[in-house]
Amino acid sequence: MTIEPLLSPCPSPPPCSNLGWLSYGALKGDGILIVVNTVGAALQTLYILAYLHYCPRKRVVLLQTATLLGVLLLGYGYFWLLVPNPEARLQQLGLFCSVFTISMYLSPLADLAKVIQTKSTQCLSYPLTIATVLTSASWCLYGFRLRDPYIMVSNFPGIVTSFIRFWLFWKYPQEQDRNYWFLQT
Incomplete structure (x- = not known):
């Protein structure tokens, strides 16, 4: 193998x-x-x-x-x-990190056309979708608690894109892989 x-x-x-x-x-x-x-x-x-x-x-x-x-x-x-001013550095770094995080959360939607065209969610990961919604919701709540818009706003797209993927899993359920065998324990 x-x-x-x-x-x-x-x-x-x-x-x-x-x-x-x-x-x-x-x-x-x-x-x-x-x-x-x-x-x-x-x-x-x-x-x-x-x-x-x-x-x-x-x-x-x-x-x-x-x-x-x-x-x-x-x-x-x-x-x-x-950027010598620490406050300006914090603001600009927060914005940079937010843009990077938002693009990371939006990247799984690149497969959206493929999922709709094939009517199959085989290219999406259900466990990763669950992890993404839990993680991004946790960070949103943490950002809300700190009143930090960079943490809060940058993680909100993770929640939205996860629910879009959940909807796709509901609309196009994954078929069981026939080549996969469970090991008997």
């Missing part, structure tokens, strides 16, 4: 979102943002390393990863060197 089919066609992006929110949390002095995004960045890094280990097309993945990390470094250079 080969590992290739078990890997997704493209890896998760480098931990750019986690590192952005980690910087935002550090600048704001928010321990919860710091801890959660440190763990998230570490897990994303481990995922990328494991993916690269098994990936047959390392050159493409390395190029994508290097490009995103280059963009991340340019962003850090901008925020830490060209």
